[in-house]
Structure formats: C-alpha cells, structure tokens
Amino acid sequence: MKLLIVAGPPSAGKTAVIRQIIREFRNTGRPAFLKIDVVRAFEDEELISEFGIPARKVYSGDLCPDHMGIMVLQDAIRWAAGLGAGILIIESAGLCLRCTPYTTQSFGIAVLSAVSGSNTPLKMAPMIALADGAVVTKTDLISQAEKEVFRECIRMVSPNIDIIETNAIQGTGMRFLMQAIAKAPEITDADTITLRGTPPLGVCTICVGKKEIGWQHHFGVIRPLDEADNIYRGD
Structure with missing residues (x-):
C-alpha cells in the first residue's frame, strides 16, 4: 500500500487535488481516505458519496491536529490495509507550519494557492522543504509573471522540489503528479515509519x-x- 500525505494551509485546494488523485487511481489503486481536522470536516462524506471509497475523519479537539495525525497514523495504516486499500491518502488540517506531517515511506504533497500571495512559500518553509512535490492551485487566476515569482519563492525554500501548477478543480496540468504517485514506493514496514522532520x-x-x-x-x-x-x- 502507498501512503500519500497531503498538507497545506486551509482553502489551498487540498481536497480538490485529492479528488483528482482519486479519479486517477480509483479503479487501479483502491484508495482510502482519512481527513484530520480540529472541529468539523465534511470531506469524508463528500468522497464517499462521490466515489464510494472507504473514508473517515478524526477530530483533534484540544490537541494539535498535526501531532494527533502522527499519533493515529499507524492505526490508520492498519485500517486501510485491512480494507485491502492500495493507496491511503491522509489530508492534514494544515494549521501548523512548524510540525509538518510527512513521514518516511510516504509521498508528501504540499498544496499551495497561487492567489495567497507571492511570499506564501517563504512563510511555510518546513511544509514545502520536506515534501516530495508542491502543487500550486488556482494558477488560472494569476498572470504568468506572478506564476514565475511564486515558483521562484518555492525554489528558494526547496531548490529541487517538483512543482505542479494546476487548476485543481479541472485537473489541468496534474499529469506529472499522477506519474510521480504511480512510481512512489509502497510501505515496506509500518512499524519503522518515522517523521521526516524534527518536531519542536x-x-x-x-x-x-x-x-x-x-x-x-x-x-x-x-x-x-x-x-x-x-x-x-x-x-
């Protein structure tokens, strides 16, 4: 089973990106989905209704959602594996820019909105620096010059990261991301998974x-x- 961890600030378009991933792999990848949020979330219900995949959510309440996500991750892997899933997609709450949720044996995707401001990548450095790919959404709403500035800010944080620019609602420009996910390795030993970054x-x-x-x-x-x-x- 592959493990995808999708992070990014609220309203960046994480769920729109995940919808495109599920559309691509629903027949071959057998995806399962877990949403981590603080108080309320509806993405699991929407994805069950739209795609009929196994999906669930968990609320962190008084805990930091990224901390809680790490606490429940091994349980989530066992849950998805027990259902025969080929891909487990974790969507983080995206509220903590210091405690990035990516782990070893996972494919980490940072989702950023192009309309959030050209300096946004510099404000969320660890979330980008430790990811395997950066998906920039809503690129149809900005100029070519703004795209180039945004891209260079990402490169300042992570010079070698793969950048995918897209209108995630329509799924344009996401072919490279799908290829990268298809090539991503599967979990080899869930008991040895650790965080990529150092917590506070x-x-x-x-x-x-x-x-x-x-x-x-x-x-x-x-x-x-x-x-x-x-x-x-x-x-």
Missing part, C-alpha cells in the same frame, strides 16, 4: 494551559520581545 524541541507552559500573558509568568522554552532566539527559563 520544547513544550511551553501555554501549551499545557497556563493563561497569564508575559514571559515572566512562564517556564520552559520562552521568548521575550528583545531576544533574538528562544531561551529556557526554569529548572
């Missing part, structure tokens, strides 16, 4: 529920305004 090295006291403002009230990894980098406060 510390948990701050805000993450565990402390409400006071000001670094003076917090411990662990903190950041005063005039410090150039994180510092550690406490025992």
